[in-house]
Amino acid sequence: MLKKPETLFVLGYMLLPLFALISAIVGLTMILGGNRIAGIIVLIVVTQVFTFGAFFALRKRKAVLLQEPDAGQ
Template sequence: MKDAINALKTSPEGLFVLGYMLFPLFALIFAGLGLFMVLTGSKIMGLVLLLVFTQIFAFGSLKLVGIRKALLAEEGENPVK
């Protein structure tokens, strides 16, 4: 399992899936769930979802995209700008 995760973190395709698809989707899901919880009365947990988990996935996505661009530049391919 650790080998598969390490391979995912070092391949441009795996970083593409994580950085451009999964992490933004998780950020959107947590933002929607947090907003729903705030509107229905569970304000503390809703704010935690909005301010903590949404930000973790949003900034994690940006970090993974940056790692992917650096990896592609290191391999000599043209990264998407």
């Protein structure tokens, strides 16, 4: 499943950055709402996990695309 460039494209450019943005918003609202420790944990840990996941998916997609023989040419 994670060897298809289409799946890695969706993960790297759409889903994981969206989840990172949503978790950053949730973390900031938790901090502003009074849950400072939990908000900082969400803001730092969870957001970074989604961000690095997106970078990993994009790097893996690039590697998969470079390995594939050119079928259309």
